[in-house]
Amino acid sequence: MIPRSEKRSIDERGEARYPAASSTAVMQFRGRKHVVRLINVSQSGAMVIFPHLPNIGERLPLQILDHGLVTAQVVWVKDGRLGLTFTAPLE
Template sequence: MGLQRSALRLAGDLIPRMQRRLIDQRSEDRHGGVVERAAIMFRDQEYIVPVINISSRGTMIECDIMPRIGETIVIRFEDCSPIHGFVRWVRDGKLGLNFGHEIILG
């Protein structure tokens, strides 16, 4: 008995969490105030969005879009080349992106 292809897709539904995380599971620090905003390309539309924090492996942005978990969003910071980001979570008008490769902050 095989799974249907549609069941294998990431739906983008939020997984409810009953309590807040007790420990920070991040492998590196996030830095606020390093970048003010970025341009993202989401489903053939460009948006200018505030950047809440950034690390060499990802960023948190503020926006009203509703991507699916795992969906690719191209993000471009001022004076930088575009980077592919993968949606890791969406909550309360914010979303977390994991970069396709590590970037150098500085």
């Protein structure tokens, strides 16, 4: 994990983030299912609140209401939040 001590000065995201249709999702982490809080969702990823520390690059199945089961990869971890990118865009 790479610590970040400063806030981003610019927004480099390529697409808009939207509030999730449901406030929760179910994520599988190292053999166990956990209910996570969804912060936002885009076609290519999501931000969730999750108290455990997965590794950057770790793949996690994520069940999202209205989208079904998707595979997500951890791209960042900070203060109990995870940035996830989907292996295939949501439709």
